[in-house]
Amino acid sequence: MSMYRQMWLAIILSTLLALLGGLLASTLNARSYLTEQLSAKNTDNATALALALSQQRADAVMVELTVSALFDSGHYALIRVVDPLGKTIVERVAPATARTVPTWFVQALPLNATPGQAQISSGWTQVGTLTLVSNSHFAYLALWKSVVQLVAALGLSGLLGGFLGAMILRRLHEPLQRVIKQANDISERRFVLIAVPEVPELRQLALAMNSTVTRLKTMFAEEAQRLEVLRISANYDPLTGLANRTFFLTQLLDSLDTEDTAGGTLLLVRLANYSRHHQRLGTPAANELLKAFAAVLAQHATQAHAVAARIGESDFALLVPDPTGAHDVASKLLEALVKASAPLTGSGPAAYIGMGKLQRGQDMAGLMAQVSGAMVAAEATGDNTIREAGVETPTEDDHQTADLIRHALANGQVRQLSFPVLDLKGHLVYRDCSTELMLGNTQTWQPRRHFRQVGEAFQLMPLMDLAAIRLALGKLSNEPGLAGLAVSLSPRSVSEKDFRSQLLDLLRGNQEAARRLWLEVPEAAAVQQLESFREFVADIRKTGSRAGLGQFGRHFSQVDALHDLGLDFLKVDASFVRGLQHSAANQLFLKSVASAAHKMGMQVYADGVIDRAELAALEEAGFDGVSGPAVKEPT
Known part of the structure; x- marks a missing residue:
């Protein structure tokens, strides 16, 4: 049970206990008071009646008439006169009548008033003993109304107390949630500061968390600056x-x-x-x-x-x-x-x-x-x-090409090739996807890159990216043993809300496959559209898919803004890998990149590895995996 619910439960229980305790104490006090009043009334009425009969020197007939007249007023449950020998002269007992007070209430709170007794005499001669018990119906009715009013008053007080408690809990809950969210963000490699709450205990916690985040940001900024110096000196x-x-x-x-x-x-x-x-x-x-x-x-x-x-x-x-x-x-x-x-x-x-x-x-x-x-x-x-240099060759009609691309996407004339990304022990980590289209009736598959210029001009890249993701999700669903597939997205797709909405629908509809999908965005696009990319990463991670940067390193001076995104992986640009074994400066740069990325919980891969010498240099630099011509299919 969450702390918030425990606090709510504590408030509710304490309020109920206080209300029930107050109700019980007030009810018992009221019953005690009414019992005492009934007892006093019994004694007073009995004394008054006995005195009146004694002054009249009443005989048995007079006593019976007087008692009957008093009893008929309806305020008494019992009037009895007994002579000195114990013989009953007159006795009047009120019959049982329907009560307006619940029976369980009467049984739970009985009013045990003491009957009133007095001696009737005629001169110095004792005529008899008078016993009188007042009718308790009116007392029960008064006690019942009192309890009902008290319950209503205490219930209203409880509601008011609950409202005030809710306001207090909300005042505690909001800053507490901010602190919890900050802790979750840190666990997901997003380092953000929060407003410091006014609650002293939470204030100390928030200050400590903010201090930790600030130190981490400073550390990453210093590391990025040092790496930027290495990159510049090398290249x-x-x-x-x-x-x-x-x-x-x-x-x-x-x-x-x-x-x-x-x-x-x-x-x-x-x-x-x-x-x-x-x-x-x-x-x-x-x-x-x-x-x-x-x-x-x-x-x-x-x-x-x-x-x-x-x-x-x-x-x-x-x-x-x-x-x-x-x-x-x-x-x-x-x-x-x-x-x-x-x-x-x-x-x-x-x-x-x-x-x-x-x-x-x-x-x-x-x-x-x-x-x-x-x-x-x-x-x-x-x-x-x-x-x-040379003569410019004429280009195809771009509008016709755009129509052919739309037709190919609509009719499923799209296929996907994949290439392995291996760890440095030769095990498959995931496979990189490359999309091809068949335009018209050519019966020839052409790489998507051939149509990138037209795709950008006619805003077709998001459609091609969605087609690639559908193919990848379908393959992942059909092959449960496949480690994962990576799809590279265009910059335009990342910035379009409609694309993100359709992408999230696809991922939510294929949750099992989505957990093995890797989505890669070019570093330049992430840097240029930082806010859109931040929203994109947050949405993608909620579905279980992985998000990372491709072509990493070309804009390294700006990547210090990416430390709070919670990325899963980086793929270093092939230009930094080419001839790595001959460049000590680039080796130091990539080793530092891998170290910094690992501290932020990211994996680091290299693209475009062409020979075993580069592979050995990357292993020495601490990379997690590689892809390229030198990487063969795992056996």
Whole structure:
């Protein structure tokens, strides 16, 4: 029984005991008083009647007439006169009549009044002894009314006391619930502060809990800051703050190889005439020019959700995930670079830009060579110019493709492939799902990533995500022995309330399968839509499913805001794993990430592992599991 119910029970029992005790004491006092009054009345009436008969020197006939006249008034239960020899001269006894007072009440509270007795005499001669008992009906009626009124008064007092007790309990219950919720949140790895209650005992408890949460938050913030320093030192250029060449090429290779990639555009940017500016301005001013250049690139990278890097002395790169908006990004970038470098470079050319589109499976060296050629061609013009590598191929009609996607989803032309995620001992933890669609009558299955651009434009990603979840839940229901399935959700789905509502209905309708479902959201989406993601995680965890972050590490400087979400797992981005055995800084960074995540109760997995050397480095870093080309099906 909860403490709240125990307190309620204590209040109810104490109130009942107090009311019953007060009722019993008052009733017994009233009965005692009425009994005494009846006894006194019996004695007084008997004395008065005997005196009246003695003064009249009444004979037996006179006594009988007088007694009968008095008895007929109805106030007496018994009047008896007995002569000195014990012979009854007259006796009047009231017949039993229907009572207005319950019989059980009379039996429970009898009024045992003492009969009144007096001597009747005529001169010095004793005529007889008079015994008189008053009718107790009126006394019982008075006692009954008194008890009823007392019960009503005490009942009203009890209700008022219960109301006041409820208010007091509510005053205690609300802050107590806040403290309990905070404790539950901590157990679920959500570290939140609560308002301090005014109740002294709860106030001390709340202060202690808040102090613990504050210390944990501070610890996680310090750990995040330390890890961010490690990440930057391993992957970023110390002068400009942009990604270094190694990290950028890893990101580019990951974009070309990853199953879920939606394409993108590579921009290579060269600072015009840097050697001449360096000789003319000197190293400090030349460095300032590079910093100004980098600041513009960083700003446009943030706006386009791109990755900016310094890949050479005066060469920079920008990896734009959206292939359709790359021309606009390049034009605005060139304009901003010209403006930013003008104070130091004068009126001469400021930058040359080459660009080319990414395609999955494309050779990275070939792509870099093509885009570098385009950048050299732009430089050859001697002016601020943009050149694109290759010829842009025409695209399908997006509206027709969107209709085909809707048709495929409606008619079940969707299937799911899965790939193992193993722990470091080779045991299956869960399987990653990849969705494919068959559009029209092509009889060809195509990965969902091919339609991501159209899906985002026509808001079809939530529909595709729901279809993937239905397939996963169906497979989990049909295969009870399957450890689990993971589905990666799009950023748009997480932010849509209608999607969350349909998702929760699906999970509640498949509770057993939902406990083995892993839902993964890209780190960038979680950081950009933090409140929506917080609500999403809270809803998902109530159904028993697991929630986590994918592509983790790219936005690590912002993840300190995620420590109170109660996540179940992190999947580190493949760009941090690639060539891990050769990067001591990245090894230290990932080891610290795993340690911090384990302290918050999360599991840590790595994506995109391509060889056993990376696998060994991840095991040394303390990871819980891996996926990628190097991970084979468990035997």
